[in-house]
Amino acid sequence: QLVVRSPLDNLPGPPSNSFAYGNLRQLVSPAYGWGFVEHLTESYPGIARLRGPLGHRLLYIFDPLAMHHVVVKDAHIFETPSWAIKFNRIRFGPGIAASMGGNHRRQRKMLNPVFSIAHMRDMVPIFNEVGHKLVKALEDRVSGQTGPVEMDMLAWMGRTALELVGQAGLGYSFDPLVADTPDDFAMAIKAIPATLSKVNHLRRLMPYLPEAGRDATRRKIMGMIPQSGLQELSRISGILNRRSVEIYEDKKRALKQGDEAVMRQIGEGKDIMSILMRANMLASDMDRLPEDEVIAQMSTLIFAGMDTTSNALSRTLCLLAIHPDAQEKLRKEVLEASKNGDLGYDGLESLRYLDAVCRETMRIHPPVANIFRETKQDAVLPLSQPIGGVDGTTIREIPVPKGTSIAVGIFSSNRNKALWGEDAAEWKPERWLSALPNSIAGAKIPGVYSNFHVRGKATGAKLVTFSGGGRSCIGFKFSQLEMKVVLCLLISKFTFELSEKPIVWNLSNISFPTVGNSPKSALPMKVGLYRSSTSVLDGF
Ligand code: HEM
Numbered sequence: 001q002l003v004v005r006s007p008l009d010n011l012p013g014p015p016s017n018s019f020a021y022g023n024l025r026q027l028v029s030p031a032y033g034w035g036f037v038e039h040l041t042e043s044y045p046g047i048a049r050l051r052g053p054l055g056h057r058l059l060y061i062f063d064p065l066a067m068h069h070v071v072v073k074d075a076h077i078f079e080t081p082s083w084a085i086k087f088n089r090i091r092f093g094p095g096i097a098a099s100m101g102g103n104h105r106r107q108r109k110m111l112n113p114v115f116s117i118a119h120m121r122d123m124v125p126i127f128n129e130v131g132h133k134l135v136k137a138l139e140d141r142v143s144g145q146t147g148p149v150e151m152d153m154l155a156w157m158g159r160t161a162l163e164l165v166g167q168a169g170l171g172y173s174f175d176p177l178v179a180d181t182p183d184d185f186a187m188a189i190k191a192i193p194a195t196l197s198k199v200n201h202l203r204r205l206m207p208y209l210p211e212a213g214r215d216a217t218r219r220k221i222m223g224m225i226p227q228s229g230l231q232e233l234s235r236i237s238g239i240l241n242r243r244s245v246e247i248y249e250d251k252k253r254a255l256k257q258g259d260e261a262v263m264r265q266i267g268e269g270k271d272i273m274s275i276l277m278r279a280n281m282l283a284s285d286m287d288r289l290p291e292d293e294v295i296a297q298m299s300t301l302i303f304a305g306m307d308t309t310s311n312a313l314s315r316t317l318c319l320l321a322i323h324p325d326a327q328e329k330l331r332k333e334v335l336e337a338s339k340n341g342d343l344g345y346d347g348l349e350s351l352r353y354l355d356a357v358c359r360e361t362m363r364i365h366p367p368v369a370n371i372f373r374e375t376k377q378d379a380v381l382p383l384s385q386p387i388g389g390v391d392g393t394t395i396r397e398i399p400v401p402k403g404t405s406i407a408v409g410i411f412s413s414n415r416n417k418a419l420w421g422e423d424a425a426e427w428k429p430e431r432w433l434s435a436l437p438n439s440i441a442g443a444k445i446p447g448v449y450s451n452f453h454v455r456g457k458a459t460g461a462k463l464v465t466f467s468g469g470g471r472s473c474i475g476f477k478f479s480q481l482e483m484k485v486v487l488c489l490l491i492s493k494f495t496f497e498l499s500e501k502p503i504v505w506n507l508s509n510i511s512f513p514t515v516g517n518s519p520k521s522a523l524p525m526k527v528g529l530y531r532s533s534t535s536v537l538d539g540f
Helices: 024-028 033-043 064-073 082-092 101-115 117-142 153-170 184-190 192-208 215-224 228-257 259-263 272-282 291-322 324-337 345-349 352-364 410-414 429-433 438-442 476-493 533-538
Strands: 047-051 057-061 149-152 370-375 379-388 394-400 405-409 494-498 503-506 512-515 524-529
Touching: 024 033, 024 047, 024 057, 033 405, 033 410, 047 379, 057 064, 064 379, 064 405, 082 215, 082 228, 082 291, 101 117, 101 272, 101 291, 117 149, 117 153, 117 345, 117 476, 117 524, 149 153, 153 184, 153 272, 153 291, 153 476, 153 524, 184 192, 184 228, 192 228, 192 291, 215 228, 228 259, 228 272, 228 291, 272 291, 291 324, 291 352, 291 476, 291 494, 291 512, 291 524, 324 352, 324 476, 324 494, 345 476, 352 429, 352 476, 370 410, 405 410, 476 494
Parallel strands: 057 405
Antiparallel strands: 047 057, 149 524, 370 405, 379 394, 494 524, 503 512
């Protein structure tokens, strides 16, 4: 790529200041990554040529039509990079996030119905039950105090998200949310994000690990590499894998014993894994997933579902603290709707301001800022608007050679002023309550997350936050529901304010908050008991 010229060289792009890393370090850097992606959003017309490590070409795209081709239309050409697939395989085993092509489609075919709306409806009571445990835990720490109490809300959201995905995803309780710290196993899972951020830059070396051997052997080899992050990750993945096998065997026994045994399990057989295992037993030989693939879905769900949701919830609480008027408006809506008790699926879906708050947060602060792809063969990317090339010619489509790395700029797409208007970078939930600009409704953004659906198909203004097409986030509805349940329960009981400590949001695979430059993720917030004006008067 250094010696042969390419049509990509005619695309505008920022200079690279490192041969070893190219622009990649800027793109994924926790400290200055935001500045770089903001610069790309503001200065480039939906596409920019970057440099990857060792002079490789890397295309950064947020043009809606180009994204649509990468993520939906030509997804078989723009595949998940092999380093990501191999890394996922070592971490989770041969599950959906570690499969490609026909194998991925086969797994997706079995898993899609498990995440159907009908099943998601059944999850809501489980979400409410876990949410109440969280409320009780916070209440125990706040009540009796003279004022708001400082708490690490990221830690509480992390424990809650783990318990939510544990109970509703696996039918397993990781953490009763009582003690100040969770048990060793939950702690091992919680350590994953920090461990991952230590090895982010090494993921691209995964293809060089030996192909042969079982996943467990490859995990052991990874653990022998003298790098603390990889060793820690190997240890945690091993623990997680062993516990997944135990949970699987337990479920299999219950399913064999019949309905009564299943009903005695956590989640009463309504969790994702129980539904999957039942469907798999009934599937034709051609469709049935082998046991190791079913088991691997468990660690995949935990990894994919925990950190994303906990950081998204933390970000929402943070924004509600910064915007007390929005917090009060949301509380009013929720208290009014939940007068008669917990909200079910339809009740949650009817809360328009809650939906606007979630949607706007997911727009302006997508937890996953970029996703990566790699071309398996030569391709052509059309653009929604022509752009000027470096040589002054007009470019309408871009020939992309085989082996090119692509970064899909979720952050940039969601803040694109050409689509969202001049206030694109401002958090305004109200924008979802009135007509959105025509530019956004008409854009071909690839996304399962839309404000308008016809017969289950996303048709309104779409966000690429959960990606789109055959590799979109399978848990997006699950995640939206659990977030809404937790927010409703928290906001009707507590008030949230920022503490005096400076919070920095770091760009990573999944963005996370820290206090200043501390290496430890945390979100200290002041949590108080909400007393409505009537209940205060009642006390007199
Ligand atoms: C706010 C929360 C979440 C966000 C922003 C999010 C975002 C995403 C994105 C952008 C992808 C595509 C990744 C890529 O193509 O490289 C993805 C994939 C995935 N997500 Fe999520 N996710 C969230 C929550 C969840 C939850 C709660 C679950 C499970 C319960 C989940 C399960 C998955 C799985 C299994 C995949 C891989 C799908 C496949 O490869 O076919 N996610 N997610």
